[in-house]
Amino acid sequence: xxxSILVFFLILGASLSHAQDKNKTVTFEVKGNCGMCKSxxxxxxxxxxxxxxxLWNVDTKEFKAIIDERKCxxxxxxxKIAGIGHDIEGYTAPLDVYDNLPACCQYRNPESIHMNxxxx
Amino acid sequence: xxxxxxxxxxxxPDANVYWxxxxxxxxxxxxxxxxxxxxxxxxxLIISSVGYRSDTILVNxxxxxxxxxxxxxxxxxxxxxxxxAPLQKSLFKVQNVVSVDSREMLKAACCNLSESFxxxxxxxxxxxxxxxxxxxxxxxxxxxxxxLFTQENMPAIRGASQIFGLSFIPxxxxxxxxxxxxxxxxxxxFESISGHINSELVKPIIDKRFFLNLxxxxxxxxxxxxxxxxxxxxxxxxxLYIHAxxxxxxxxxxxDSFQDTPLAKQINFMNRWQYLNPENGWVSYATIQYLNDSKxxxxxxxxxxxxxLTNNNWGSEVKxxxxxxxxxxxYVFPELPYQSFGFQTAYSNHSQDAFYGLNIYDINHNxxxxxxxxxxxxxxxxxxxxxxxxLTYDSFDETVNSTNYNRDxxxxxxxxEYTYDNLEGLSFxxxxxxxxxxxxxxxxxxxxxxxxxxxxxxxLRASFGRGKRGANIFAENQQLFASSRQIIINPxxxxxxxxxxxxxxxxxxxxxxxxxxxxxxxxxSIDFYRTDFVDQVVVDWENPREISFYNLEGDSYSNxxxxxxxxxxxxxxxxxxxxxxxxxxxxxxxxxxxxPLQPLSRFFVNLNYETLQRGEQQWRFDFxxxxxxxxxxxxxESNPVEFQLPPYSPSYMLINAQVTKVFxxxxxxxxxxxxxxxxxxxxxxxxxxxxxxxxxxxxILYAPVLTGTYYAGFRYKI
Numbered sequence: 001x002x003x004s005i006l007v008f009f010l011i012l013g014a015s016l017s018h019a020q021d022k023n024k025t026v027t028f029e030v031k032g033n034c035g036m037c038k039s040x041x042x043x044x045x046x047x048x049x050x051x052x053x054x055l056w057n058v059d060t061k062e063f064k065a066i067i068d069e070r071k072c073x074x075x076x077x078x079x080k081i082a083g084i085g086h087d088i089e090g091y092t093a094p095l096d097v098y099d100n101l102p103a104c105c106q107y108r109n110p111e112s113i114h115m116n117x118x119x120x
Numbered sequence: 121x122x123x124x125x126x127x128x129x130x131x132x133p134d135a136n137v138y139w140x141x142x143x144x145x146x147x148x149x150x151x152x153x154x155x156x157x158x159x160x161x162x163x164x165l166i167i168s169s170v171g172y173r174s175d176t177i178l179v180n181x182x183x184x185x186x187x188x189x190x191x192x193x194x195x196x197x198x199x200x201x202x203x204x205a206p207l208q209k210s211l212f213k214v215q216n217v218v219s220v221d222s223r224e225m226l227k228a229a230c231c232n233l234s235e236s237f238x239x240x241x242x243x244x245x246x247x248x249x250x251x252x253x254x255x256x257x258x259x260x261x262x263x264x265x266x267x268l269f270t271q272e273n274m275p276a277i278r279g280a281s282q283i284f285g286l287s288f289i290p291x292x293x294x295x296x297x298x299x300x301x302x303x304x305x306x307x308x309x310f311e312s313i314s315g316h317i318n319s320e321l322v323k324p325i326i327d328k329r330f331f332l333n334l335x336x337x338x339x340x341x342x343x344x345x346x347x348x349x350x351x352x353x354x355x356x357x358x359x360l361y362i363h364a365x366x367x368x369x370x371x372x373x374x375x376d377s378f379q380d381t382p383l384a385k386q387i388n389f390m391n392r393w394q395y396l397n398p399e400n401g402w403v404s405y406a407t408i409q410y411l412n413d414s415k416x417x418x419x420x421x422x423x424x425x426x427x428x429l430t431n432n433n434w435g436s437e438v439k440x441x442x443x444x445x446x447x448x449x450x451y452v453f454p455e456l457p458y459q460s461f462g463f464q465t466a467y468s469n470h471s472q473d474a475f476y477g478l479n480i481y482d483i484n485h486n487x488x489x490x491x492x493x494x495x496x497x498x499x500x501x502x503x504x505x506x507x508x509x510x511l512t513y514d515s516f517d518e519t520v521n522s523t524n525y526n527r528d529x530x531x532x533x534x535x536x537e538y539t540y541d542n543l544e545g546l547s548f549x550x551x552x553x554x555x556x557x558x559x560x561x562x563x564x565x566x567x568x569x570x571x572x573x574x575x576x577x578x579x580l581r582a583s584f585g586r587g588k589r590g591a592n593i594f595a596e597n598q599q600l601f602a603s604s605r606q607i608i609i610n611p612x613x614x615x616x617x618x619x620x621x622x623x624x625x626x627x628x629x630x631x632x633x634x635x636x637x638x639x640x641x642x643x644x645s646i647d648f649y650r651t652d653f654v655d656q657v658v659v660d661w662e663n664p665r666e667i668s669f670y671n672l673e674g675d676s677y678s679n680x681x682x683x684x685x686x687x688x689x690x691x692x693x694x695x696x697x698x699x700x701x702x703x704x705x706x707x708x709x710x711x712x713x714x715x716p717l718q719p720l721s722r723f724f725v726n727l728n729y730e731t732l733q734r735g736e737q738q739w740r741f742d743f744x745x746x747x748x749x750x751x752x753x754x755x756x757e758s759n760p761v762e763f764q765l766p767p768y769s770p771s772y773m774l775i776n777a778q779v780t781k782v783f784x785x786x787x788x789x790x791x792x793x794x795x796x797x798x799x800x801x802x803x804x805x806x807x808x809x810x811x812x813x814x815x816x817x818x819x820i821l822y823a824p825v826l827t828g829t830y831y832a833g834f835r836y837k838i
Contacts, residue, residue, distance in 0.1 A: 052501065
């Protein structure tokens with residue numbers, strides 16, 4: 001039993017040390033306001049082939065993802081998220097997409113932070 | 121010009137000073153002074169400065185003296201909070217789950233797990249028999265052996281502890297309960313058929329440091345509950361939990377010469393260790409529980425020293441000691457939050473020595489359980505899976521009068537469960553396990569749950585699954601010993617007392633809608649479940665001289681329909697109403713019959729009101745009413761007329777109520793009553809005056825034996 005646990009950890013360790021490109025953790029800031037933004041950002045990210053995990057923090061605006069760099073790139077993820085209306089440094093959301101966001105998600109308007117964001 | 125800072129006035133430079141409705145103005149100098157030309161047509165001077173409330177002053181003299189400005193009051197953020205209801209049905213979980221938290225357990229006397237379901241409509245609480253009065257629960261019209269109990273996701277209350285096990289878990293140790301209707305998950309084994317109830321115990325790291333509860337009722341039942349927790353480091357804590365109860369008053373109010381409720385003693389002790397380190401990802405629990413319980417009941421004149429196993433007087437004693445050891449080890453990969461593994465092991469020894477009149481029933485059950493689970497994803501967190509292996513070993517050593525039954529069960533199984541979420545409202549969980557079992561054979565267990573969002577705040581769920589188990593016929597129907605019924609087993613080449621195992625499919629569909637009505641949430645749900653037995657051990661009470669066990673020939677099914685409405689009618693006034701309808705039919709040797717002692721319908725209402733907190737003080741009121749429709753009674757036609765019962769019981773109502781006064785966050789006091797409308801069964805024991813005669817039977821119990829029970833208690837916690 002003890003031996004098999006050891007073997008398990010050895011295999012695990014080997015796969016983790018080998019996994020740099022397979023499980024790359026990326027973090028960057030994504031502009032947004034509320035729970036609806038969170039859902040939109042995370043859904044868009046996770047549906048990109050190669051994105052394994054996506055999490056956006058409403059309070060800190062920090063976006064964290066684990067990506068398989070063989071299948072996608074950080075640049076691709078940023079482009080997609082900006083493409084659905086959320087600004088990222090170096091990537092600006094298209095105005096028409098941004099304007100179509102619900103009023104409470106229009107983070108460029110300082111008033112929007114005071115809006116009722118509902119429980120979405 | 122000055123402003124006020126605390127008690128001191130300080131000069132305010134650079135404040136704006138101007139005449140009302142003009143453009144003539146100036147500012148104050150560095151020492152706060154100003155001069156402004158006077159104009160006869162302008163009477164009012166406005167003084168303003170950023171961060172201060174502006175002031176308007178009527179000018180009627182040349183020197184205005186000290187003018188004091190006050191800072192703009194900045195209100196702190198006002199947080200409006202709404203507490204989550206203590207009973208929650210999620211719109212988003214794939215399974216049909218009701219989550220109950222510890223606050224719900226404060227709504228009833230809730231001395232132990234069996235009583236904690238009394239304010240909860242998903243589960244029905246029944247009393248096993250008129251002698252021992254053990255509370256048992258049912259789901260979907262099926263008795264507790266068909267549902268899986270787990271304690272912290274490890275199987276519990278099974279085998280030998282089937283009848284009394286619920287009373288071995290004190291309510292005050294429970295942090296929360298999750299009730300899953302229908303097939304359940306493949307992770308916890310193959311036995312569950314109608315549902316899965318998981319109870320989570322309090323956790324030493326986050327639990328209160330100290331908790332004390334004392335309780336007493338008018339039938340001389342006393343309870344003591346205490347919890348003590350200590351954090352040894354930031355990551356390691358231990359808890360010591362003690363429960364004791366005592367009932368030492370002889371209660372006999374209905375004239376049948378039998379005590380209405382047992383004399384009882386229980387000491388229950390638990391020590392838990394919890395290790396939690398979010399930085400390195402390890403979490404671990406180790407728990408030891410020891411219990412010693414004894415119940416004594418019988419005729420008032422029964423003296424255990426002289427009358428045991430004689431026909432001087434009828435009496436019974438059930439002595440149980442139980443040891444539980446369990447450990448859990450979990451690891452979350454710090455870099456990969458979606459990947460983790462868990463390893464659980466549990467060992468228990470349950471030893472019961474009992475006699476019921478002239479019947480002896482002893483059981484010794486040793487059980488070992490071990491489960492390894494690995495969680496990860498396939499590609500992305502839209503596709504999750506859990507997989508692992510489990511090992512179980514159970515040994516039973518039973519003495520039924522002069523017959524010995526020994527049986528060992530062991531199994532090894534592997535499972536795989538896949539969860540898909542399309543993030544647009546469709547998700548499902550598909551699970552399969554394969555087990556090799558020495559008595560049940562090699563078999564697969566499929567389970568499937570699906571959830572779909574039809575529209576906003578509405579969920580449609582469907583599930584199906586199969587369960588398989590061997591019936592421990594004596595342990596599960598222990599009340600049969602408190603009767604003169606002869607035990608008959610019709611063997612069928614099976615491994616369980618000669619009987620074949622039980623196997624059933626369960627199918628369910630449910631719909632839930634949350635709505636806002638007058639700005640308050642209303643949730644409505646309706647569900648329908650059907651259980652179809654492929655194989656069953658039929659427990660046949662239809663001949664009043666016998667109880668027989670045989671394998672099903674023909675059909676056996678249970679249909680259950682439940683409709684729930686929860687609504688906050690007024691601020692902090694909640695109503696919970698439920699209607700249930702059951703259709704449970706089995707082909708007995710004597711023909712197809714409804715399951716005995718099963719109400720055809722039930723109606724449940726719970727009202728709860730909490731006053732606004734004033735300081736830390738609060739009143740809480742809770743009222744529960746249960747209406748039970750008629751129940752078919754086992755056939756008693758061959759008894760003499762005085763021991764015959766009608767084919768159906770009357771319908772009746774039970775009312776419980778409780779008032780809690782919270783004096784502070786540390787101390788609260790409660791009083792309450794159960795069965796306050798005093799409904800009792802007319803003749804709970806047949807032939808109670810002649811308990812060694814052929815017609816003695818305490819098993820046909822459809823209503824309480826005890827009249828109104830009134831209790832009081834307090835809770836102290838820091």
